[in-house]
Amino acid sequence: MTQTPQTDPAKLAAARAAVALVRDGMKLGLGTGSTAAIMVRELAARARAEGLSLRCAATSKGTCDLAESLGLSIESLDEIGWLDMTIDGADEVDPDLHLIKGGGGAHLREKIVAAASHRMVVIADPGKVVEQLGTFPLPVEVLQFGFETTRTLIRRALADLDLGDRDVLHRLKGSEPWVTDEGNWILDLHLDCIPDPVALARALAAIPGVVEHGLFLGMCHVAIIGKPDGTVVQLDRNADIDADMLAGEGD
Numbered sequence: 001m002t003q004t005p006q007t008d009p010a011k012l013a014a015a016r017a018a019v020a021l022v023r024d025g026m027k028l029g030l031g032t033g034s035t036a037a038i039m040v041r042e043l044a045a046r047a048r049a050e051g052l053s054l055r056c057a058a059t060s061k062g063t064c065d066l067a068e069s070l071g072l073s074i075e076s077l078d079e080i081g082w083l084d085m086t087i088d089g090a091d092e093v094d095p096d097l098h099l100i101k102g103g104g105g106a107h108l109r110e111k112i113v114a115a116a117s118h119r120m121v122v123i124a125d126p127g128k129v130v131e132q133l134g135t136f137p138l139p140v141e142v143l144q145f146g147f148e149t150t151r152t153l154i155r156r157a158l159a160d161l162d163l164g165d166r167d168v169l170h171r172l173k174g175s176e177p178w179v180t181d182e183g184n185w186i187l188d189l190h191l192d193c194i195p196d197p198v199a200l201a202r203a204l205a206a207i208p209g210v211v212e213h214g215l216f217l218g219m220c221h222v223a224i225i226g227k228p229d230g231t232v233v234q235l236d237r238n239a240d241i242d243a244d245m246l247a248g249e250g251d
């Protein structure tokens with residue numbers, strides 16, 4: 001039976017484990033996506049039940065609307081300042097806890113919020129754990145101005161990294177461009193594998209029309225991987241991680 005994101009037991013387990021890390025008085029970043037949405041619901045329920053006083057910054061309009069509808073107080077990042085912890089989902093997590101994010105198109109705000117956080121906690125199901133990043137198409141947020149120029153420069157950068165002849169696709173919603181919360185467009189880079197994420201991140205960041213790419217390198221401190229049986233595995237950065245342990249357990 002196909003499970004809706006709300007009832008996915010692996011995502012729910014990861015979300016609950018992350019919410020258990022929250023303490024009264026914390027300043028939190030709230031991620032975006034189906035797993036993050038489950039976390040927001042769990043967080044709101046716990047805050048209500050325990051009377052927690054929390055200050056939260058959201059990584060997207062969608063998360064902001066959801067959190068506020070559940071009674072969580074959302075402020076702008078600049079009002080809150082430095083955050084204790086951000087809890088967010090991911091599209092891929094590698095053994096070094098490098099990530100691909102942006103499947104939901106929110107990676108620009110997600111990266112800013114993660115950068116403003118003492119700790120970034122990623123929550124995911126086992127299908128997100130990979131040996132090497134790149135199977136999931138890498139989202140790159142680009143300005144609308146000079147869009148085709150930026151796409152050409154990205155293709156050239158990929159060729160320089162021996163990643164030529166890959167699809168660099170304009171993300172659409174129906175037949176119209178998918179527009180981010182910041183009013184930009186997204187290119188999805190179908191790379192299959194990313195042998196050198198650091199070199200790719202550097203090359204993309206050097207292209208003028210690129211606003212932000214979905215590689216999160218060295219930002220995630222802890223990944224909590226929920227499993228379909230409701231248990232979790234916690235991966236800590238710099239720990240000796242055996243991604244094989246989790247491979248193939250996706251739901």
Ligand SMILES: O=C(CO)[C@H](O)[C@H](O)COP(=O)(O)O
Pocket residue numbers: 031032033034035036088089090091100101102103104105106107110
């Ligand atoms: O980066 C993201 C949004 O920009 C999400 O965290 C990522 O796409 C994972 O989403 P989901 O939990 O729905 O699988």
